[in-house]
Amino acid sequence: xDNLDNKVDATAIGDPMDKKMLKAEKRKIAFTTVLWKxxxxxxxxxxxxxxxxxxxxxxxxxxxxxxxxxxxxxNLPMVNRPPSQEHVLGTDDGxxxxxxxxxxxxxxxxxxxxxxxxxxxxxxxLVGITAGFYGxxxxxxxxxxxxxxxxxxxxxxxxxxxxxIPRYGIVHFILLMSLFGWFGISRQVRARALQQGRLDYVSAxxxxxxPNPVIIFREVLPNLVSILSVLxxxxxxxxxxxxxxxTFLGFGMPHGTPSLGNLIALARVPxxxxxxxxxxxxxxxxxxxxxxxxxxxxxxxxRAADARQRLV
Amino acid sequence: MWKTVVRRLLILIPQLLFxxxxxxxMSQAMxxxxxxxxxxxxxxxxxxxxxxxxxxxxxxxxxxxxxRWVWGIVxxxxxxxxxxxxxxxxxxxxxxxxxxxxxxxxxxxxxxxALAIPLGVIAARRRGTVIDKAxxxxxxxxxAMPTIVLALLMLFTxxxxxxxxxxxxxxxxxLETGSFAYFISRIHHLILPSITAALLGTVFIINILRSEIxxxxxxxxxxTARSKGVPAGRIYSKHILRNSALPIVSMLGFAVAGLFTGxxxxxxxxxxxxxxxxxxxxxxxxxxxxxxxxxxxxxFLIAMGALIGDVLLTVVDPRIRVR
Numbered sequence: 001x002d003n004l005d006n007k008v009d010a011t012a013i014g015d016p017m018d019k020k021m022l023k024a025e026k027r028k029i030a031f032t033t034v035l036w037k038x039x040x041x042x043x044x045x046x047x048x049x050x051x052x053x054x055x056x057x058x059x060x061x062x063x064x065x066x067x068x069x070x071x072x073x074x075n076l077p078m079v080n081r082p083p084s085q086e087h088v089l090g091t092d093d094g095x096x097x098x099x100x101x102x103x104x105x106x107x108x109x110x111x112x113x114x115x116x117x118x119x120x121x122x123x124x125x126l127v128g129i130t131a132g133f134y135g136x137x138x139x140x141x142x143x144x145x146x147x148x149x150x151x152x153x154x155x156x157x158x159x160x161x162x163x164x165i166p167r168y169g170i171v172h173f174i175l176l177m178s179l180f181g182w183f184g185i186s187r188q189v190r191a192r193a194l195q196q197g198r199l200d201y202v203s204a205x206x207x208x209x210x211p212n213p214v215i216i217f218r219e220v221l222p223n224l225v226s227i228l229s230v231l232x233x234x235x236x237x238x239x240x241x242x243x244x245x246x247t248f249l250g251f252g253m254p255h256g257t258p259s260l261g262n263l264i265a266l267a268r269v270p271x272x273x274x275x276x277x278x279x280x281x282x283x284x285x286x287x288x289x290x291x292x293x294x295x296x297x298x299x300x301x302x303r304a305a306d307a308r309q310r311l312v
Numbered sequence: 313m314w315k316t317v318v319r320r321l322l323i324l325i326p327q328l329l330f331x332x333x334x335x336x337x338m339s340q341a342m343x344x345x346x347x348x349x350x351x352x353x354x355x356x357x358x359x360x361x362x363x364x365x366x367x368x369x370x371x372x373x374x375x376x377x378x379x380r381w382v383w384g385i386v387x388x389x390x391x392x393x394x395x396x397x398x399x400x401x402x403x404x405x406x407x408x409x410x411x412x413x414x415x416x417x418x419x420x421x422x423x424x425x426a427l428a429i430p431l432g433v434i435a436a437r438r439r440g441t442v443i444d445k446a447x448x449x450x451x452x453x454x455x456a457m458p459t460i461v462l463a464l465l466m467l468f469t470x471x472x473x474x475x476x477x478x479x480x481x482x483x484x485x486x487l488e489t490g491s492f493a494y495f496i497s498r499i500h501h502l503i504l505p506s507i508t509a510a511l512l513g514t515v516f517i518i519n520i521l522r523s524e525i526x527x528x529x530x531x532x533x534x535x536t537a538r539s540k541g542v543p544a545g546r547i548y549s550k551h552i553l554r555n556s557a558l559p560i561v562s563m564l565g566f567a568v569a570g571l572f573t574g575x576x577x578x579x580x581x582x583x584x585x586x587x588x589x590x591x592x593x594x595x596x597x598x599x600x601x602x603x604x605x606x607x608x609x610x611x612f613l614i615a616m617g618a619l620i621g622d623v624l625l626t627v628v629d630p631r632i633r634v635r
Contacts, residue, residue: 044449148327151618153610155576156591157334160603163595164341241458245577248460249592267464270479274472281468284461295456 031226031304038304045300048293055290056110063107071100072256083278090278092266094256102283104258110290112174112259113239119178121232124185129224131186132193133216143190150183162251173252177242185231192227196220226305233298237291244287260287313626320619324612329382331611332604336378339600391605395598402605406587410572412482413579413586416509417570419502423510424517431514432521433548439526448522451515459512463581466508477504480583505582509575517560524556561628565621569613 039045075095083090089098131142161176162168196202197220205215240260246252247261248268255262263283267273272280303310372380384390391402435447471479477500478484484497528534529552537547572587579588587606594602 148330151327151611151614152331153573153607153614156603156607156610159591159595160335160338160607163598164338237456241456241460244458245460249576249580250596264460264464267468270472273464273468277468280464284464287458288461291456291458291461292453295452299452 034310035301035304038310039297039300042296042300042303045296048296051289052293052297055106055286055293059103059106059110062103066100066104068104068258071096071104071258080276080279082276089282090276092263092279093272098263098279098282101258102260102263102286105260105263105283106286106290108170108253108258109240109243109260109287112170112177112243112253113236115174116177116181116239116243117232117236119174120181120235121185121228123178124182124231125189125221125224125228127182128186128189129193129216129220132190132195133197133212133220135194135197139190139194143187146183146186152180154180158246159249159251162246168254170253170257173243173246177239177246181235181239185228185235188227188231189224192224193220196223230298230302230305233294233301237294237298240287240291240294313623317619317623320622324615327615328608328612332382332385332608333378335604335607336381337374339604340374385608392601394594394602395600402601405590405602406605406609409585409587409590412584413572413588415482415498416502416506416575416579416584416586417567417572419499419506420509420513421567423506424513427510428514428517429521432518433525433553435518435522436525436529437548447518451518454512454515457512459508459575459577460581462512463505463508463578466504467581470504477501482585501584505578505584508582509578516563520559521556524559525552528552528556558625558628561624563621565617565619565624566614567617568620569617572613573610 039049073096075091078087078091078095080093081087081091081095087097087099089102092098092101127142127146131139131146158176158180162173165172201219202215205219206212210219243252243259244261244264247259248265250265252261253259260283264280264287266276267280267284381392384392389403391406393399393401394405431447431450435444438444467479470476482498482501483494484501487494487497525548534547534551537551542551575586576588576592578584579586580592583589591603591606594600594606
């Protein structure tokens with residue numbers, strides 16, 4: 001066994017830079033190409049991707065032409081008007097144009113979901129990769145803590161926090177959601193890192209005297225890209241839903257701030273739900289389409305990342 | 313195994329202490345205390361309120377108040393009194409709502425398994441066909457679907473537009489308690505929320521069942537059964553399903569915990585007076601003795617659910633060792 005280990009290390013030392021670059025180069029091409037092939041093979045994923053890109057571009061470009069103050073300003077004579085030529089989707093309980101409010105709201109909601117996903121994934125990767133790479137006691141302690149914390153009823157705790165923070169805005173909301181959104185990712189990353197940490201290229205780098213943090217971020221992290229992209233796409237879809245849910249309950253985006261959740265929350269009033277469909281149904285359908293599209297693309301990413309499930 | 317169970321229960325103690333401390337000190341940051349709202353709009357002398365505060369120990373150091381709260385829970389199962397709703401004991405209020413949540417959860421579980429098990433088996437047996445693809449598509453859609461959106465659309469379609477089901481509440485209050493019509497009205501109120509929850513809850517069961525059955529199709533014991541001439545239907549019902557159901561059994565632990573914790577989104581949308589809705593009301597009315605008790609209870613139940621799930625798994629499959 002000793003002998004074997006030495007031999008492996010020796011070859012790895014042989015030409016580490018070349019070998020590593022080759023490997024990195026190969027993987028980089030492989031994953032994006034495989035991903036594209038996978039999406040092309042799956043008509044549903046392809047349509048979803050096109051639709052998603054279309055929605056995102058429309059929402060972001062359109063809202064660039066909108067004035068936030070204009071969109072959120074109350075216009076009392078125009079309260080609760082049904083769709084007309086002037087207001088394609090009618091007006092809401094404050095006389096605001098629903099279509100413009102929805103476009104701006106969609107941009108805010110997508111931004112929130114995006115940042116929450118990024119921040120939560122960063123925390124998850126940091127925790128998971130550290131625990132998995134070092135293993136042993138570090139792993140034991142860290143994962144025990146993660147297990148404990150992830151058993152908390154986090155929806156309730158987020159709500160509790162939101163009530164306590166005196167003047168909270170979008171930033172607080174994003175940070176809170178991220179704070180409770182990284183457990184799943186950290187577990188998966190840890191499992192991968194645990195396995196990667198035992199591979200030859202890591203021992204090789206260690207033998208060369210590369211500091212551990214450098215190994216973690218330069219050598220191990222790139223090998224986790226595929227699993228991370230899967231987890232992050234699926235999380236993104238969930239986070240869109242979570243923002244809508246929390247805002248609906250009244251514990252998300254402040255009232256009057258453009259957000260899909262705030263439009264849907266109008267349906268809490270039975271009269272709105274029954275008679276003013278234009279105020280909440282378009283936003284609900286938009287959330288639905290966005291969440292479904294992200295998920296269908298995510299399934300293709302998942303197959304691309306896992307060779308056993310690939311269609312092509 | 314008993315050693316493990318005892319150890320897991322012991323770990324639970326610091327865990328619960330931590331959560332209880334967290335919610336207690338967080339709720340102290342909320343405006344209002346145990347005397348707010350008692351006098352309503354009445355004009356009461358500030359001196360008297362101050363004396364009452366002293367009497368109830370509200371001027372004691374926070375740590376002492378926390379200790380008293382925990383002590384009350386441990387020794388007398390006393391979570392304090394509500395700040396609104398007529399200062400009733402918190403446990404009474406929770407117990408009342410819990411019955412509603414349990415009813416909802418049981419019906420949800422029934423729908424969930426009644427839907428998921430056949431779908432999982434069919435998808436696996438007809439793997440690759442249109443039916444399988446449709447079922448897999450459904451699981452993807454259900455996974456991404458935000459609970460709020462589905463619940464609202466269901467309520468709008470079947471509650472408001474078609475008027476098949478009542479749109480709010482848990483029972484028709486005009487009916488006589490205990491009568492047959494009362495019972496039917498309860499079920500009628502439960503159907504829409506529980507179907508909505510079940511539609512979203514099937515994903516995990518279907519996915520696991522499908523992949524487990526597909527794995528099992530190529531295993532030795534299935535080949536043996538086939539070569540003996542056991543009919544295909546029997547192989548699935550008697551041989552494969554028993555083995556493939558293992559992971560589902562472990563989920564029962566969480567299902568049991570879910571019985572008592574309720575669903576915040578579903579209960580709010582369908583205005584169903586259960587635990588989830590109680591939590592939302594208690595937070596919006598700043599009734600923190602209730603919300604604290606609910607967070608603590610939910611955390612405890614989730615932990616117990618995980619433990620029960622692990623124990624169940626070892627009971628069903630002795631090869632699995634819980635560590």
